Amino acid sequence: MQAKNTRGRLAALMVFSFLSLAVNSPARADGPQPPPVPPVPPPSTAPVAPATPAPADSLAWDAVMKDMDAKPGQMSADFFFSVTNVSTSDVVIDHVQTSCGCTVAKLPSQPWVLKPQDNGKINVTVDLHGKPVGTLFKTVTVFFTNQTTKPLTVKVTIPDNPENARMRNQQMALGDRQKVFKDDCAKCHAEPTHGKTGKDLYAAACGICHDAEHRATMVPNLHALNHSTDRIYWKQWITTGKVGTAMPAFSTEQGGPLSTEQIDSLADYLDTTIPHNPAPAPTAQLHPKVDAAPAPVAVPPQVIK
Numbered sequence: 215m216q217a218k219n220t221r222g223r224l225a226a227l228m229v230f231s232f233l234s235l236a237v238n239s240p241a242r243a244d245g246p247q248p249p250p251v252p253p254v255p256p257p258s259t260a261p262v263a264p265a266t267p268a269p270a271d272s273l274a275w276d277a278v279m280k281d282m283d284a285k286p287g288q289m290s291a292d293f294f295f296s297v298t299n300v301s302t303s304d305v306v307i308d309h310v311q312t313s314c315g316c317t318v319a320k321l322p323s324q325p326w327v328l329k330p331q332d333n334g335k336i337n338v339t340v341d342l343h344g345k346p347v348g349t350l351f352k353t354v355t356v357f358f359t360n361q362t363t364k365p366l367t368v369k370v371t372i373p374d375n376p377e378n379a380r381m382r383n384q385q386m387a388l389g390d391r392q393k394v395f396k397d398d399c400a401k402c403h404a405e406p407t408h409g410k411t412g413k414d415l416y417a418a419a420c421g422i423c424h425d426a427e428h429r430a431t432m433v434p435n436l437h438a439l440n441h442s443t444d445r446i447y448w449k450q451w452i453t454t455g456k457v458g459t460a461m462p463a464f465s466t467e468q469g470g471p472l473s474t475e476q477i478d479s480l481a482d483y484l485d486t487t488i489p490h491n492p493a494p495a496p497t498a499q500l501h502p503k504v505d506a507a508p509a510p511v512a513v514p515p516q517v518i519k
């Protein structure tokens with residue numbers, strides 16, 4: 215009983231001292247009485263456990279901030295950050311964290327082990343759906359060896375959607391048809407008319423709306439009107455426009471930018487270039503209410519052969 219107990223204690227003591235020797239021996243190798251080693255938290259997922267902590271500068275980044283001007287209607291912005299392990303030990307990028315659900319950062323693998331001199335990319339995608347006009351910043355935090363973190367930033371500038379801007383302009387013009395000659399609008403709708411007459415004036419003052427490549431539906435095509443025209447008609451429309459529509463009054467008396475001479479030059483130009491009677495274009499024939507002008511006799515009925 216006694217003997218067995220002693221042997222048992224002895225065995226336990228031997229196992230214990232073997233263990234403590236095994237645990238302490240690497241520290242002892244350097245010299246006598248090292249200060250107590252603080253407990254190192256076990257690396258959570260890392261398959262490799264580097265002996266040295268990875269300081270923040272063990273990784274070299276191509277940039278810590280990247281920016282992009284989104285195009286109108288662009289729905290996502292893609293970035294990548296290139297990173298190189300410039301230290302002499304392995305660095306483990308454990309995971310990345312983003313500042314909002316709209317931003318996704320992808321590692322080549324997780325965890326991602328970078329051997330010395332290894333390099334690779336972290337892809338970052340920002341979802342732009344519903345993002346307001348302006349500049350947005352998103353942060354991606356990279357967590358690597360020994361709980362070191364590195365923040366990366368992406369900056370996206372979202373332009374005003376041109377369709378929105380156009381709608382706003384149309385609304386403003388419908389509220390005040392002379393608005394086009396005021397404030398910022400004047401830069402495109404009034405200033406280009408200064409000092410011009412005739413054809414050039416037409417392009418600057420009228421063509422901007424009436425001959426636009428994607429003409430708004432509210433703006434009629436002056437080259438395909440379904441009624442007759444004459445010089446008085448043109449002069450009248452240019453001078454006074456039409457209340458309650460986006461057709462402005464161009465005469466200076468009514469707040470427009472054009473002198474009487476300029477308006478006369480326009481009326482002359484339009485009266486000589488646009489046929490007085492509508493061309494027999496199919497669109498003109500389709501409208502039943504064309505009767506402002508007497509139907510031109512030159513058009514033979516083509517229906518019955």
Ligand code: HEC
Nearest residue numbers: 380383384386387393394398399402422423426429430460
């Ligand atoms: C940068 C030049 C520019 C400025 C500034 C500008 N416009 Fe225009 N506007 C245009 C052009 C070009 C068109 C022809 C349609 C197009 O291409 O968008 C147009 C067309 C229009 C039309 C015809 C309807 C349409 O959408 O085509 C209206 C009405 C109008 N503008 C009102 C305004 C008002 C009001 C402002 C100021 C709040 C303004 N615009 C400022 C260039 C400009």
Ligand code: HEC
Nearest residue numbers: 394419420423432433434439451452456459460461462464
């Ligand atoms: C800001 C855009 C804008 C500009 C600039 C503009 N117009 Fe207009 N115009 C309109 C709109 C919108 C209408 C349709 C009005 C309506 O609803 O009846 C119109 C209608 C007209 C009409 C009537 C067409 C018809 O249906 O009989 C004439 C004529 C006309 N414009 C001539 C001109 C001339 C000439 C100029 C240049 C001096 C000019 N417009 C400049 C927007 C514009």
